[in-house]
Amino acid sequence: MFTENIKQYPSLKHHYNDVLNLINEYDEIIILRHIRPDPDAIGAQLGLKAILQYIFPNKSIAALGEEESSLNYLGRMDPVTTVDDPLVIVVDTAGAGRVDGDIAAGSKVIKIDHHPNNDPYGDINIVETGVSSTSELIFILANLWGFDNDYINDTSARLLFSGIVGDTGRFLFDNTSSMTHRIASELKKFDFDATKDMGLMNRQSISQFRFKGYLIDNFEITDKGVLGVWVPSSVLDEYGLNSNEASLSVNLYREMDEAEIWFMAVEEEDNIRVRLRSKKTVINDVAEAFGGGGHPLASGISLSSSEKIRDLTEALDRKL
């Protein structure tokens, strides 16, 4: 199905056979991904594991890393065991410093990712920025190895679908291409409950739900449309949430007509973590000026004091 499209994916075109050859040489394979995993990291990691286990039932393949409990419904990590000289595959991780796990010196490493390839730390680097997600890229890779969906099964289909949903905001963001839907169509031919999984990905406890009430009652917005909300640690305590759980609600403001740029500033132990989002105005330059960074429309900053929030708001306002 994808053979005719392979020119779109130069690193895949050059290396998809090399990857398979290298995997063939090893009996022990470890698959890693980035710290603080999101659905695409877990979907790509466990999806690739399911694909490889399906093709190579006799190889020992382990997915390692710290678990994120809200994503355990997708599948669990393997226990860490010491293996001499495994092949290491790292998915969805732009920089070696963000890998969740140790890579022994001298190990062969395959990097598979969709972020800009500023740190090509793999012996083979399959990096394509034109796909929505690493899960989408892994589907295409498996599709090139076999004939159509030969190497996909219900388990890997479910995992890759969840990864695509995670990184596209359920087909909302403009990284969603015609190809993304084409792949979703192929994955949906397998037997899994996509509606249930998407519900699980978005599910919230009553505490998280009531916290949204706080966010609705306490934001400020400038005339031009820069919206900010301040979440002191006392509020986190009141709703029984940690900073990560609170941050899941940052996209609440996306649907408000008047909000062009918005951020949530959460007081953590020794700094203030700011999640910054924008509908269409590039904001990662402002994030960088404040010591943070990220994507053009979705960035993060750590501030040393709440007084800098006003400066940030003003800097963002000047962008509109």
Next chain:
Amino acid sequence: MFTENIKQYPSLKHHYNDVLNLINEYDEIIILRHIRPDPDAIGAQLGLKAILQYIFPNKSIAALGEEESSLNYLGRMDPVTTVDDPLVIVVDTAGAGRVDGDIAAGSKVIKIDHHPNNDPYGDINIVETGVSSTSELIFILANLWGFDNDYINDTSARLLFSGIVGDTGRFLFDNTSSMTHRIASELKKFDFDATKDMGLMNRQSISQFRFKGYLIDNFEITDKGVLGVWVPSSVLDEYGLNSNEASLSVNLYREMDEAEIWFMAVEEEDNIRVRLRSKKTVINDVAEAFGGGGHPLASGISLSSSEKIRDLTEALDRKL
């Protein structure tokens, strides 16, 4: 593309050429849809108009009905003009009683719909319940008329995509099939800003946004998970919303883990309008017992007094 799948769609298989033959006989065509239109009604109506105008540039084709201002971004209705003996095509409307517009006695009528065909009011009835939306059905129809996407252009692609997004809750509900994504993939090959349109479909004014705060602060939930919220007319006035605008927020509760069934009861002038939703428990039997009806997981009821809300809650609780 769909010729190999046509067996799935018996009414299409039998009638897709009849529809084209009938259209060919007429110079004047009117396209209607149901009252209180949603994105699928408008997307199918204006999408079909764009397709027919593209195939038949010399025919006079009018889309008629009352406008819903929140959907005007998709396109506008045509002014009503008196035409002798037009062909009438009605989309997305299960029963003749819900057609928004008059059908002159003796007119030839084509019905194109995806709801159960309890009222086959057309001279030709193209009714398929296995598709997500009437917009999906119209794409398949146009695809059968031509070769692949020959008869689709940027305008109709955008409209049909919006209709599919509307009726699937943006690919969330389980009416979303492999075919739905396949069609989305074809439509995304055309030039339109899907991300922007999906934003417009979900956009809210600050009033609607703040009203969500009311909904979060004022619901009640039973131990088993029946959630209800009461919206008196004074609250509508406070937030400057009408009953229809308020009802757009009913799906807010879907993401709450603990809510299995939920409803919003809004006080209108002479009755109480209840929107009832469920994650997986069938609830239209309860809706019918209270004089309402609808889909298994999404129904509506008009109650004569607020005292019946307690009875309704109890009846729903017995379902869990």
